[in-house]
Amino acid sequence: MFLRGNHEDLLIRSYEGDKRREELWLLNGGMATLSSFKLGGNSHWRRKFPKWAMDFVAATHVAVKFDHFHFVHAGVVPYGVDTEVEADLDPRLWIRHPFIKYGDSPGRIVVFGHTPTPDCRPLIHTNKVGLDTGAGQRGGRLSVGCFDDTRPRPRSPEFTLFQVCDDGTVTPDEAIRNVLTHLPKNEPTLRFSMPAIPTLPPASVE
Template structure:
């Protein structure tokens, strides 16, 4: 089961995961676990919940938990890499980063650095933002996988997968199913709707 951008919505994440505990499914989170949280301490709660499930999937009846890197995780990592707060920290905070979360983030930095950019499950390519149309997967640039909107959202991508992604909030705040892609970002932090879909592999 793939889950869209969480953005610190700990309550919504628990509600999304709860029905699947004990089901034997794999959870795949598409990145942007953090930032813009509408609830107190949401970023910490989300990170700790996800890491607990990932470290111990069996007691929860899950096959596993895969977490992809989103642009917000990357911005946070760039901020953590600065010896003194500078441009990277300013960019992260401008995009909804909470400076009070930094001490917690430092505890999870090594884990954040391990997060992959993509995952393939059968006919599905899972990625945070999308892909550059016409470019083979092995030649895709990191920034496109984390940040791209257009031309990905407006052109066939040409890869032999259905791309499952987030990053760009859908106009009607519903899951956007297209012939070659599925967008799961329904703007949870703004709308209260955290979307997911079952992958039929």
């Protein structure tokens, strides 16, 4: 199951003929995408864009909710807070700081990306986990999360975080693990482990 991000959203809008979004898409990875398919950056690229690739992008989900976790590209919309996102765009694909500061998904931990963390470490709150640690930027790292949604409530959910180190090795991030010792005592604990995770149907997809 694959999530849609803001770049996929731009591609879909561009493919459907939105000239304004096409210009933005071409400047933010679109030209590289067309080049990878050996297509030029002219207005005729839609005619030759691979159907299988467009079908894949169009079938992605904006959000996927399980029992413990809510997966979304950028975040969820905080109630009564300006999202700072243009009205014709889906804020779940574009929102940044208003979500990080105020947003949550009642009863679930929101797992998101989109906004790189300044210290290249995943952002860990009791109600959200941010995995964008700047892998596409100089000095950034690729972070990977393994989330276990099989634990019945009220037991706390478990997840494991890994980071790709500079030498290419993949190891559990002990610095992230240590963050948990500093969470307030009255907050639920996010446990780390290496569980075997079966394939489960999501509670809902959007």
